Amino acid sequence: MASAANVSIATVSRVLRTPDAVREGTRDRVQAAIRSLGYVPSGNARALAGKRTGVVGLLLPGFDVVPDERPDLVTDGGVRVVDDRRHVTQPFSSNLYFDEVLRGAETEAWQRGLALMVAAGRGSSRDVIVNDVAGRVDGLAVLAQTVPDDLLEHVARRIPVVVLADDRRSHGFDSVSVDNTAGMRTLASHVIGRLGIRSLAYVAGPIDSPDDMERSTGFRSALADHGVPASSVRVVHGDFGRARARELAETLLAADVPRAVVCSNDQSALGVLDAAAARGLRVPEDVVVTGFDGIDAGRFSSPRLTTVHQPMGELGRAAVRAIVDRLDRREGPPRAVRLPVEVLLRESCPPAL
């Protein structure tokens, strides 16, 4: 390549990185050669020589997509024809969540001239994958609970690691998370203060979930703010899943029906909606229901779900920013970025009754 333009390899490098440092005639000659030879510089060699890769990594939890079963109606001309009328809508929301994070990270990365390498921490090969991407990038963003702590610590000794959706300062990692507490506090204040509801139930998540803990704290703050005794609130613990929440709500809504059911996440709230419908209770007329997350299914439920929306795309963007920050400032205590959330009032708990 270099020889085709009668220049040294160093000059080719200059044409690519610092074109102004090369005389015009020479530059043109080199560029012509690049074109005619179909030359594309090796990013790997560059990264190796330059001691930085210009790539950031993003580790998502397993993507495992389970295709749903639908009966063949006929197979006509090699094309499957399926009766999709009763087809149960997939709980695709969790995937969407990651997709948005990914898109945010992608956007921010390229805006900063960085490439993005994605990987999903799938099962057994996870360690290999993690090391593999860690060895190719300048910094790594990891979604909470995707990678065990010890592996993360190992990697963090070499490159900046930022944990998403979980405040890990205490573990020594930079983190980007969402303001669960303020979000729930605001939503609950709406229910109690604005709508004037004082008969409440709370559907919590698993006791060990950090998200749930923060949201519960926010909920209790709202109670305190408005002088509602915590003891007057019936609290049940679900598992963040729709089915379990529905079971719990069947009981909750059996007698002495609360005027509001506040849930720690959207899936639970959807389960409560299911139970309310089964019991013939109208939402929001008989009971208002709220969720947390802003998953897509909540936009399509009936009634549509009032919730606290997490800025997924921003999470991805902030992650990349955090990595870049850390790259510029290798030392210093871990930082935690808190992203604001947004309360979305929809039909299941409207602005006013």
Add this chain to the structure above:
Amino acid sequence: MASAANVSIATVSRVLRTPDAVREGTRDRVQAAIRSLGYVPSGNARALAGKRTGVVGLLLPGFDVVPDERPDLVTDGGVRVVDDRRHVTQPFSSNLYFDEVLRGAETEAWQRGLALMVAAGRGSSRDVIVNDVAGRVDGLAVLAQTVPDDLLEHVARRIPVVVLADDRRSHGFDSVSVDNTAGMRTLASHVIGRLGIRSLAYVAGPIDSPDDMERSTGFRSALADHGVPASSVRVVHGDFGRARARELAETLLAADVPRAVVCSNDQSALGVLDAAAARGLRVPEDVVVTGFDGIDAGRFSSPRLTTVHQPMGELGRAAVRAIVDRLDRREGPPRAVRLPVEVLLRESCPPAL
């Protein structure tokens, strides 16, 4: 690193790549050192030495996310509260399309021990980005119309390139696309042959769209198959957009209403649904409507949209497979993979009337 375990650098390499070629004691010593030093091997150096990166690239069209505007209701405790009741659902479907492709590619890549680098060909910096990823990967998958041909040809001289969702054999590229023709033919056959409808209208897309051409061909085949004269079908050309389709359909459904409106894509079909609703026509009782693509919005429309579903995830997977194939067999004519589609019969055009 090597010295910490009293071995040569070559032995470290062996422990990592061919552990069995190293005596157990030595291996343990090296692994201990790896752990205690937080050593992560450089993927770049490896790629450089090994003459292959183990990474495939995926180029998507711009991800540009336009956040929608919603009015602030109040801002309470730093948390925005928004009345989201009338919030128009975003046409997020096109994004979902790419997300699924991405997920498919991701899955296939990691199953084959390859990493995945993603980039969105955004505006001006596109050339830079393309070259940047091209220089870092063993092969590149590009979504149709993301990158101009000359750039693609340049890159293709160095690494395998496969074009997605567009049959580019004629251009010399490998490609993975979807069987538009058979899909439309099958769906139209259902309408004509099975439902016995002979009064049809067809909403086409832009005349220069390869997708549209194939679908039109499939449609005409179905007409011929069932002896319906092409001249009896009213054909209008839209732009694949919902708004334009609605305008066209207003006219189409004004008088002499066809029993079926077959559309070249889902967005158009949704526009037709809009028009039908505006005119007080019942779907499917008065007129049946079909689309093509299988976008999510069609699962949530009312009535739900009968369509031909494209296997987006498979597209991504097949793309990675095509790259790997080509890597093993650098020479030879371009190959075109055709993926099967699936007809999904939903309420807008049910299995039977």
Add this chain to the structure above:
DNA sequence: ATGAAAGCGCTAACAT
């Protein structure tokens, strides 16, 4: 303004 040469951190012969 350009060339020469020393690495960057590995892998892959080739030796021992």
Add this chain to the structure above:
DNA sequence: ATGTTAGCGCTTTCAT
């Protein structure tokens, strides 16, 4: 079974 060594394709001084 392990060490030695020559690159891989660049960037970056240091000369010229």
